[in-house]
Amino acid sequence: MTSLTAMPDVRPANPNFSSGPCSKRPGWSLDGLSGAPLGRSHRAKPGKSKLAEAIDLTRKVLNVPEDYRIGIVPASDTGAVEMALWSLLGARGVDMLAWESFGKGWVTDVVKQLKLDNARVLDAPYGALPDLSAVDFTSDVVFTWNGTTSGVRVPNGDWIPANREGLTICDATSAAFAQELPFDKLDVVTFSWQKVLGGEAAHGVLILSPRAVERLESYTPLWPLPKIFRLTKSGKLIEGIFRGETINTPSMLCVEDYLDALKWADRVGGLDGLRARADANLQVLADWVDRSSWTGFLAIDPQTRSNTSVCLKVTDQDVLALDDKAQAAFAKAIAARLDQEGVAYDIGAYRDAPSGLRIWAGATVETSDLKALTAWLDWAYAIEKANLAQAA
Structure with a gap:
């Protein structure tokens, strides 16, 4: 066995690098959830108190303005985004920005499900952003802040005017708690606990600006809304949703876990x-990529590289000479080898994304674990490259 294929001496203490659900916080244990009011109604005083505390701590940690509403909603970030799309769109035109899988999913909802004929799609391939200067802010605008499946994020909110006419609806699920969200430029912000804070799945958070509330109270969509999407009653916002009176039954164990993370x-x-x-964490991976002879970032512009869902591509010329199927198999083999060794779990590229690797680098991941991982990535690559040469 050559030095290149000798196993590294140091293993990551925590091999969980999945991009969702993401790694639990350092030091997490079930003991930290002992205060959960299990077996109690979420409408009882203890449950309502926990839900209200989660909303208050969310506001504190994210620096959400006092006049913005924060609600805990069903069905993770997907549920939160769907509630916004189905409740708010249709009042005016809408620009849909898409440069990765989830943004493309919202395009499908608006164009094929809501069937809005005044929707305009501004898209870009994986690794790039659409032309942000082309966005029409007389329309509503729907976009992901951080492309979880492409590793490409918008660099800031400077491209969004303060005097916009339409609403900005932002899916921020892998950006919230890791990137600066300029709430004065955002009318709807959604995320799930399972991303940057490593919370348990199935719950989403919906944040509404006063402008979004005004739209909800003055506009009625042409289509019927399922019960779990309804944010108003008799033309008024259902304020209880934003005080912890959830639309459907939440898991109080998951709420306790979110509180622990907050x-x-x-x-x-x-x-x-x-x-x-x-x-x-991103810097550790960037320094390693700079030294690497076989990999690079999927994000073309360094200013748009995600610091959470870091997406990498194989740049080795011998691998690039293979057909697409063989290239994908090479990247999958690296991920599978590290999974088998118990070094890194779930680091393959998203199923709809270009072949490569996707490594979660959010705040719950320790920098020391990423440093250890880079040596193992080089090791797995060397093994697979040797296998490729032998097969040839």
């Missing part, structure tokens, strides 16, 4: 601390 986030410095951790 309190940890507060202890490590709030949003600034979380961003610093994710940025340090």
